[in-house]
Amino acid sequence: MFTEERLDAILQCLRQDGKVRVKNLSEQFQVTEDCIRKDLKVLENAGKLKRTYGGAILSQDYPLERDVIDRRTYNEDKKIIIAKKAAELIKDHETIFLDISTTNIKLAEILVEARKRLVVVSNMIDILQILAKSSTITPIGTGGTMYRTVNGFMGAATIEVIKQYSFDRAFIGSCGVDMVDLSITTLGVEDGLTKKAALQSSRHKYIVMERDKFYFNDSYKFAHFDDINGIITDENPDQSTMNLLDSAGITLY
Structure with a gap:
C-alpha cells in the first residue's frame, strides 16, 4: 500500500470511529508504529486530525469551540x-x-x-x-x-x-x-x-x-x-x- 493510500485509509478509520490507536493501525497496515506516527504527524500538519497519547482524533469534529x-x-x-x-x-x-x-x-x-x-x-x-x-x-x-x-x-x-x-x-x-x-x-x-x-x-x-x-x-x-x-x-x-x-x-x- 502506498503512503497516500494509507493516509486516506487512516482518515476513513477516524471518520468511522472518531479516534485511532497507533498500535492498532500498525497491525492493520502491517507497518511499524514509527511509520504510523509519521503518518499521523503528516495528517495533523494538514489539519485533518489532532494527535493524542497513543493515537489521534478528528479534532474538527470535537465541539470544544462551541459556546x-x-x-x-x-x-x-x-x-x-x-x-x-x-x-x-x-x-x-x-x-x-x-x-x-x-x-x-x-x-x-x-x-x-x-x-x-x-x-x-x-x-x-x-x-x-x-x-x-x-x-x-x-x-x-x-x-x-x-x-x-x-x-x-x-x-x-x-x-x-x-x-x-x-x-x-x-x-x-x-x-x-x-x-x-x-x-x-x-x-x-x-x-x-x-x-x-x-x-x-x-x-x-x-x-x-x-x-x-x-x-x-x-x-x-x-x-x-x-x-x-x-x-x-x-x-x-x-x-x-x-x-x-x-x-x-x-x-x-
Missing part, C-alpha cells in the same frame, strides 16, 4: 451519568464548588431533586438559577467579569472570591487531558486560572468529563494529576489509559 449554549445538549446522556456519580459523593451540610461546566448543570439539577442540604458556590449563572429553586441549598455566586460565551464569571475578581472559601468538594470541567505529561487542560488562561483557584481551595477535587476527553487535550494546562483526587466519567477509557491513571494514583469514578 456553552450550544454544548448543553451535546452528549447529554453521558453528562447525566457523570452527574449522578458526582452526586453520590456529596454529603449533607457540605460546602461545594461547581465550576463552569454543562455537566455541572446536570449535577445542580440532581442536587435540587435530591433535596440535599448544602452550600453551593458557583461561577456559572445557569447553575445558580437552578439552585435558586431549592429550599435546602444555599447558592452563592462568585461575581466577577462576565463572559457571555460561558454564561459565567472568570478572572481576577472571581478568583479573589473563590480564595476566601474552603470547599469540601470541587467539581471542575475540562476540555481534555494530556496523557503524555499528565496534565488537565481547558481553552484559555482566564478559565484555567479560575479552575486552578477552585482546586486549591478544596479538600476533595474532581474532574468531571466524558470518556472521549481522555483522547483530547487543549491549549491551557491548569492542573496536573497530582493536583486532583479523581476523575468522574461516563465510561472507562481503554486499558492503556487506565494503567496510566492507576500509576498516577487517580481514582476513576
